[in-house]
Structure formats: structure tokens, C-alpha cells
Amino acid sequence: MTPNLQNADLIIKSQTKQLSSTLKDILIVDDTIENLRLLSSILSKQGYNVRKATGGKMALKVVETLPPDLIMLDIMMADMSGYEVCQALKENPRTVDIPVIFLSALDDVFDKVKAFEMGGVDYISKPFQMEEVLVRVKNQLAFRTAQKEVYQLNTKLEQRVEERTQQLQKANERLQEMALYDSLTGLANRNLLVEQLKQSLALSKLNESYQFAVLFLDCDRFKIINDSLGHLVGNLLLQNIGKALQTILGKNDILARLGGDEFAILLADISDENQAKQLAKNILDLLKNPFNCNEQEIFINISIGIVFGHSNYDTPETIIRDADMAMYKAKSLGRGQYQIFTPKMYEIAQKLLILQTDLNRAIQQEEFTVYYQPIIDLKQNKIAGFEALIRWLHPQKGMISPTEFIPVAEETGLICEIGRWVMKEACYQLSQWHQQGFTDLKVYINLAAQQLNQRNLVAEIDGILMETQLHTSSIKLEITESSMMQDLQTTKALLGELRERGIKLSIDDFGTGYSSLSQLQTFSVNTLKIDRSFLKNVDSNSKNLGLVPVILSIAEVMTMDVVAEGIETSEQLEQLRKLGCHFGQGFLFAKPLDAEAATQLIHENPQW
Numbered sequence: 001m002t003p004n005l006q007n008a009d010l011i012i013k014s015q016t017k018q019l020s021s022t023l024k025d026i027l028i029v030d031d032t033i034e035n036l037r038l039l040s041s042i043l044s045k046q047g048y049n050v051r052k053a054t055g056g057k058m059a060l061k062v063v064e065t066l067p068p069d070l071i072m073l074d075i076m077m078a079d080m081s082g083y084e085v086c087q088a089l090k091e092n093p094r095t096v097d098i099p100v101i102f103l104s105a106l107d108d109v110f111d112k113v114k115a116f117e118m119g120g121v122d123y124i125s126k127p128f129q130m131e132e133v134l135v136r137v138k139n140q141l142a143f144r145t146a147q148k149e150v151y152q153l154n155t156k157l158e159q160r161v162e163e164r165t166q167q168l169q170k171a172n173e174r175l176q177e178m179a180l181y182d183s184l185t186g187l188a189n190r191n192l193l194v195e196q197l198k199q200s201l202a203l204s205k206l207n208e209s210y211q212f213a214v215l216f217l218d219c220d221r222f223k224i225i226n227d228s229l230g231h232l233v234g235n236l237l238l239q240n241i242g243k244a245l246q247t248i249l250g251k252n253d254i255l256a257r258l259g260g261d262e263f264a265i266l267l268a269d270i271s272d273e274n275q276a277k278q279l280a281k282n283i284l285d286l287l288k289n290p291f292n293c294n295e296q297e298i299f300i301n302i303s304i305g306i307v308f309g310h311s312n313y314d315t316p317e318t319i320i321r322d323a324d325m326a327m328y329k330a331k332s333l334g335r336g337q338y339q340i341f342t343p344k345m346y347e348i349a350q351k352l353l354i355l356q357t358d359l360n361r362a363i364q365q366e367e368f369t370v371y372y373q374p375i376i377d378l379k380q381n382k383i384a385g386f387e388a389l390i391r392w393l394h395p396q397k398g399m400i401s402p403t404e405f406i407p408v409a410e411e412t413g414l415i416c417e418i419g420r421w422v423m424k425e426a427c428y429q430l431s432q433w434h435q436q437g438f439t440d441l442k443v444y445i446n447l448a449a450q451q452l453n454q455r456n457l458v459a460e461i462d463g464i465l466m467e468t469q470l471h472t473s474s475i476k477l478e479i480t481e482s483s484m485m486q487d488l489q490t491t492k493a494l495l496g497e498l499r500e501r502g503i504k505l506s507i508d509d510f511g512t513g514y515s516s517l518s519q520l521q522t523f524s525v526n527t528l529k530i531d532r533s534f535l536k537n538v539d540s541n542s543k544n545l546g547l548v549p550v551i552l553s554i555a556e557v558m559t560m561d562v563v564a565e566g567i568e569t570s571e572q573l574e575q576l577r578k579l580g581c582h583f584g585q586g587f588l589f590a591k592p593l594d595a596e597a598a599t600q601l602i603h604e605n606p607q608w
């Protein structure tokens, strides 16, 4: 080995170590056996795996079966020229990337330009200078390795980008879904409904004969289910309702959950209004069957408001609002039914809204006052007590009747606060009268249905009685038949607690509701107040007594007191006395009076 070669040997050895851990595979193509041997021995010593081919055709075959990392290609060969071989390699996708170094003899007519054009990466002239051979081989292999790495990195990068794009796409789809669908039921949500309504509105503006309708559905007393059976059952019920509704809808109808226990249906193309009404009826029919939720059979009613879309509407929101309003009307008419929106409803709703706002203010500004109407002991001919009747002194509208604002206060829940205030005020007034010596007087206080469900009602009453130092027998609570029947379990428990304390109970407006007599007995009702409608036709003619004698005898059998409400004439009074009615109340004796006038009345001690 010449010193030159030894040098090269050293350089290359140290560098190949760093180059790559895998064995590099080099194919030498030359039809001069001597050249083949020389080159292969040099390269093998450097740790390369060397293969040999003695002609162009053979080379192409070898390459095809196992592509090497590098090809050293002689130009002048008997069967094919190196250029041709190279060209064939570059045309084959399997071999196109393999670097080719041309080997050329000095006396060859070597066309460098052509060599590069054919895809060669380098050339080495014969006779070989070993250092040069090794450096060029090493460089090309290093370059090739780097190229491969870059390629691999690139593919990895592309893969990552692809993956991330897919993830983003999925997240995006999910976001879109969330924005348009309700997560609990999988139904459309308000956003999607609004979008669809926009389309329907646009269509109705283009085509006069196009009709659509929206049904607004709200579950009746859903809160009770949630409160008593838990949210999970409540959610299950909502899901089941959604599924059941789907089964009776056409494929073009859109069912949406608006939130809470509210659903809406868009009938996007109807030929006449009866279609919407029929659907409402079908829904009400559907709900005659119970839903099975967690092994529990649950019956639920739905109130439905229907609005017919037309080109007068400008926004989806107003359509939904009107459907909602019609639903509200259905609810107020006794739930479990449907109503069709009319503009009148809107007017009323506006007024109600104003009333609600005013009511809130009235509580804060203490615009209420309590009036007292005497209840007369018809046997002893003296005042037995007073019914406390609230009045609202509205700063602009003057005195507003409780029949107008109590229902609104009940709807908004303000009634509990108002009721508490009335009770406090009335008890305070009664304690004043007791202090003035009229210790037999009682006060009758009206309780709204909602107050019966108020958990702390009894505690509140206890507190007020303590504060005013009144005996429990001094107050009588009036509840109407219908509110007593609303939630029998709760009422029963409450009335039990009141009875324990010796607080007496009156049934107000008796005869207008549907309570059964046996229930009145189990509730230990003390007093029946005969509704004034029963006295309307009562006059001096005993044929016109109507049901009054019947009610009186029922009360007698059940050992209850009776107060006849609405006595306006002396004939009515006389008949009632004849029938043995114990107590009476009405304009004949006195209208509801303010505290001062009522106090004056007691002191006057009038006789009737």
C-alpha cells in the first residue's frame, strides 16, 4: 500500500465511523475485471459492503432486486454505455434516488455535461487516486444519508400536520354541533331553530302561499319531578319526551329543545292550519301514556302554544316569543292543552309585564295596605272578627283590586313575600284590638296556593304570633278549595302542623271547587265559607235558597262552622238566620274598611 493510500485509509476509517451505523451497500459496475477488484478491495477495507457487476445489463438486474446505497458506474462498457445505464436507473422509481458516480478513463471522450444531465452526481477519473475515490464515495453517501433523513423528517412532519388537521377538524365539527344541537337530547337547539326559522321567513316573503307554524311546548309542573325524583330522572324524562315526539313528526319537521323543559317544533311547510292543530292534539294524546324512567312510570302534561308564520314577521325571535305567549295562555287555562296565538295575547302580556314590574316596586315602596271586613256572629249579633283583605294603592292608577294583582303575584312568586307582609300587618292590628279589650276578635287571613308549598311557612307564622303575642286560636287561615287540592301530600302535612298548634282552617269560596267531603274531614277543616255566588238568587222567597240549605246541613253533620259570604240584602240575612247559619260577611254589614274605620266600627258596636 502506498503512503498515499494509507493516509486515505486513516481519514476514511475515522469518518465512516461517524457516518452511519448501518453498513453501506455499494455497487461497482465495470467490465474491466482489474478495476472491479481494485475498487472493491479498497472499499471493502473501509467497511463497505461491496457488490460487483461486469456489465450494464447485469447492473440493472442487480439493482432491481436490491437497490444499493451508491453506484459506481463505468462509462465505456461493452454491452451498454454508462450513460444508458444511468438513464435506465433514473427512469425507474425504485432506483431514481440512488446516487451514481461515473468512472471515466483519461483517454475516454468523457462528456461531463452529459454525465450530470443523465443524473450522475459525481465522477472519478482513472487511474484511481485512492484518497479521491474514498472521499468522493464518502461524501456522496453522507449526502444520501442526509437526504434520506430530511425525507423521513418531512414525511413525519407531513404526517403530524395531517393528524393535527384531522384533530382540528374534529374539534371544529364538535363545536359546530354544540352550537347547533342540544347536548342532553341531541335535538336541534335554539340556534338551529332560529336558523331554520330565518329560512322559513325568507320563503314566506318570496311566496305568499307558503305557510309554516311553530309549536312551543312546555312541560307542566316539571319542577316537581326534578325536585322529587332528582335531576337524573328529570334528564331521562326530557330525553324520552324528545324521542317520543320524534316518532310522531314528519321528516321535514324540526324538533328543538330550547332549554329546561321547553321544546319547539317547526312545521316548515304546511298546507293548512289544521295540520298544526292536529299535531298538537297528537302530542297531547301521546302524553296520555306514562314515560318509563329508571323503572318509574311518570305521567307528564305539556302545554302547547301555536303560532302561524307569515310574512308580517321580521325575526325568528318574535315568532318564538308569540308561540311562547300562546303556550303561557294554554297553561293559564288549565295546562295540558293548546292555544293559538292572537295579537290580543300580546297586549295582555304587555300589561302583565308592566304589572309585574310595578308589583316589584310596590313591595319595596310599601304601597300595600290591609283592609278589614267584619265577619258577623249572626246568633249573638256581634262582630266575631275580620277578614284581612289586601289593597294596592298604586301611585298612578289608584286602588288596584287583589283579584287583578294576586294572580300575577302568584305567577312571579312574589305572593309569598306579600302574604307574609299581610299576615304580619293583620296580626299586629289584631293585637292592638286585643289590647283595647276586644279579646274575642279573630282575624281571617287568606293564604295563596303557593304559600302552602312554602317550606318555612309554619316557622314564619310561629314567629309572627310570638312577636305579636297572639294566641294561635286568634287566627284563621283561609285557603280555597282548589289550592288545597293542588298538592294533597304537602297540604296534608302542613295542615297537620297547623292543627297541632291550634290554628284553625277555613275553606274559602266553598262550592266553587272540587274538594271531596271526605278530604275536608281528614284535613280537619273548621270552617266553610259559602261562596257568594250561592247567595245571588237568595231573596225572601224560600224557593230560591238553592244549595245553601244543603251546604249548611253538610257542615252541621261534619261539625264545621259556616260563614256566608257576600250578604248584601236584609232578605238574604233573614233567610240565613232562619236556616241557622252562624256567621255572615258582606256589604250589608260593611265593606272592607281601612284599619282606622274598622277600629271605629268595633268601638261603635253596631247591631244588625
Ligand code: C2E
Pocket: 373, 388, 389, 390, 401, 402, 403, 406, 419, 422, 446, 447, 448, 478, 508, 509, 532, 565, 566, 567, 568, 585, 586, 587, 588, 592
Ligand atoms: P275572598 O277571600 O273570597 O274575599 C272576599 C271578597 O269578596 C273580597 O274581595 C270582598 O271585598 C268581597 N266581598 C265581601 N262582601 C261582599 C259582598 O257583599 N258583595 C260583593 N260583591 N263582594 C263582597 P276583594 O277584597 O276584592 O278580594 C278578592 C280576593 O282576593 C279575595 O277573595 C281573596 O281570594 C284575594 N285576596 C284578598 N286579599 C288577599 C291576601 O292578603 N292574600 C291572598 N292570598 N289573597 C287575597
Ligand code: MG
Pocket: 387, 446, 478, 508
Ligand atoms: Mg277569603
Ligand code: MG
Pocket: 508, 509, 529, 531, 565
Ligand atoms: Mg271568598
